[in-house]
Amino acid sequence: MMMQEILQLDKAKVLVIGDIMLDAYYEGDASRISPEAPVPVVKIERKRNILGGAGNVARNIAALGGSCTLLSMVGADFYGEIIKKLLEEAGIAYHLIEDKNRPTTVKSRIFARNQQMIRCDEEVDTPICTKNIQILQEKLKELLNDFEVILLSDYGKGFLYKELIENIYQAAAELGIAKPKIFIDPKPQNKTFYNNAFLLTPNHKETEALAGMSIRNREDTRKAAHAVLEELNAENILVTLGAEGMAYFSKNERYAYHIKSSAKQVFDVTGAGDTVIAAIAACESIGLSKAAACNIATLAAGLVVEKVGSATVTQEELIQAAKITYIDSENW
DSSP, rough: OOHHHGGGGOEEEEEEOOOOOEEEEEEEEEEEEEEESSSSSEEEEEEEEEEHHHHHHHHHHOOOOOOEEEEEEESSHHHHHHHHHHHHTTTTTTEEEETHHHTOOEEEEEEEEEEEEEEEEOOOOSSOOOOHHHHHHHHHHHHHHOOOOEEEEEEEESSSSSHHHHHHHHHHHHHHHHOEEEEEEEEEGGGGGOOOOOOOOHHHHHHHHHHSSSSOSHHHHHHHHHHHHHHHOEEEEEEEOGGGEEEETTTTTTEEEEOOOOSOSSSTTHHHHHHHHHHHHHHHHTOHHHHHHHHHHHHOOOOTTTTTSSOOOOOOHHHHHHHHHOOOEEEE
């Protein structure tokens, strides 16, 4: 059954709005200590650039076979041009607001013999200015007719703002179209941004922070999830629990569904949350059931953590994994 549902993912259509960044990797070897300071000298042998933040969410949707449009911001700089090229190579449509006073966010990682030595971040994380908010709102009005599912990717870099969801719903009403379903991978410090969302996808630690309580067992997870749903007037929440899988709770239906992790080995959890929300949003855009969406997201997450770095999962990889993987789930 899951095979047929995975095949439908090429009909998925999602608008991603959020903080895009460039993940730059510098890899090489270190065989001596610098004479200037007691630090290793890394001789760079390879450079790689990968879409990060909202860009990683978008490329996950595209890798699954879906159609994705990205709305974000970059600086009027060299790194912004690299991001545009990477988006084009990934087949992602984009609308990038350029700000000459705000540099493109770049996270540079230096590796020696596959071991990360240091990470350097170039960013401005203050809220975007009123002028750029107006540009964002105008772009939204141009795009909303084409999307029933919107994914907000919040990395705390300032592109998302408190009234954004309200603005999206208001624009939809003015256009005379149905209210879009808004999916959010939340940051607890921006909790007040997330009122009236369709689905939140916090991890264990983020759920504790959002609910203001400690989670030690299943009952705590349930209480925390419903506390968040009530406070933010959200419809659904998917709590990702690492090796324990994920749990889906629905406010109105009092629905609770737990899916155990399908990962065989875990090499790197980087970007796993992006893969989960990308898969869930893609599934919703084609009308799959909650159970089917959770099963596909679990399968995708299980595959991506077996890879190193911010990886993606293709539709073909999902199909092959579905043939041999048993998804263990239960109602809570």
